[in-house]
Amino acid sequence: MPHEVVVLALNDVVAFDLGVPSQIFGAARDAGGRPYYRVRVCTADGGPVRTSAGFAAVPDHGPEILAEADTVVVPGVHGGAALEDGTLEPPVAAALARRRPDARLMSICTGAFVLAAAGVLDGRPATTHWAHADLFRALHPTVPLDPDVLFVDDGDVLTSAGVGAGVDLCLHVIRRDHGSAVANHAARRSVMPPWREGGQSQFIERPLPSPAGSSTAETRAWALERLHEPLDLTRLARRAGMSVRTFTRRFRAETGLSPAQWLVRQRIEEARRLLETTDLPIDQVAGRAGLGTAASLRQHLHAAVGVAPAAYRRTFGAARV
Structure with a gap:
């Protein structure tokens, strides 16, 4: 049976992040073309959510499918209690409580704020978008944050940096689950490099001379x-x-x-x-x-x-x- 991936879309979800798991995991297939993963999207209450791109997303599922997930992915968000004061709205907390204890957790970009607010990251290494590192540290001082890397793999909990790093994380998970050949094929299907060099520190805004050559x-x-x-x-x-x-x-x-x-x-x-x-x-x-x-x-x-x-x-x- 394909590995069950459930993406939990919250209000003000980053539209790019929302589509990454379906695209990348959906491209991972065996030699016979059978998918290794089934990806479904849900919301905390089963209703539509706002996205950062100015449109609403209407998923096919409510939070009940979180109980069936082998992996739960939380995409980045552009607002909400998790970023404002480090807490979770009751429907979000209730939705996350539905996951199985053995389910793998992943976050993309500011989705790490949601995992941290749920208490999942206490004492565990994590990352998020470099631009939000100071806020994250202020809200969650017990989480050892590394804002210089593209993603952090801490076994059953994985976090990634901003936007494009979600692709890196999903490819890493495929590589971990099924080896480089499958991950490389998924990357080629998505017209992406199998891995990127360096960490997100190279993307932090700072004046750098770049003369020709x-x-x-x-x-x-x-x-x-x-x-x-x-x-x-x-x-x-x-x-x-x-x-x-x-x-x-x-x-x-x-x-x-x-x-x-x-x-x-x-x-x-x-x-x-x-x-x-x-x-x-x-x-x-x-x-x-x-x-x-x-x-x-x-x-x-x-x-x-x-x-x-x-x-x-x-x-x-x-x-x-």
Whole structure:
């Protein structure tokens, strides 16, 4: 049976966020074209809700379907008690109380305010749109907020940054549930990249010079083709035609990461791809991904996803999907 996803639309819901789960999860299918997820939308009282785009949304369901959900998604909102004083209107609280105790919870953008107001995020890492970080911290000081990342995966509770980061989160969940091949296919169906580099810190408004030819994008693309080679900072800066200092500054401004952090992340992703799609021995996967040895791969992969390479392959290898 498809995994049941229920989207809880509240008044003043962000219209883009509301459509993301249906689009992204709906694109996840097996080799026979069968959907991995069924996505339905409900409201707290079964009636229509206002959207941020100036029209009303009329869902097909009321809150009773929350009891059937394997995953509940709360899209962002542009108003309401959750953003005003950190509380929930009684119908919203009653609706959320209908969910199963084992249901996975997800929020997009300011939907994190709703989860926090419900007490779900107390003591758990979370994120939301960077522009609302100060308000979130003021309303929910017990939640360790990280406004620099695109999403936070804390197991059964996942939160994302603003708008487009909801796409990143849904693709991440598909990747976690069914592996990279399925997530990559869903991304292609939606004409989206399977993952984006860096965190939301790169999108925070601040004055940044951008003279012609100053981008590190070409060098990053060049490096992705050579992850198995030694790629020290000097070599990357020389390729970009910049000093090491300038290259490092611009690289961080564009990606939200240092060159070394970015390289490790890309090499881990390449190792994951090879583990999922090939039968190469672990040491060869490590070498092709630029992580050196099998021991180094084990260390980096365990730090990134919490499992060893062999266990990761058993879970996400091609035979599974």
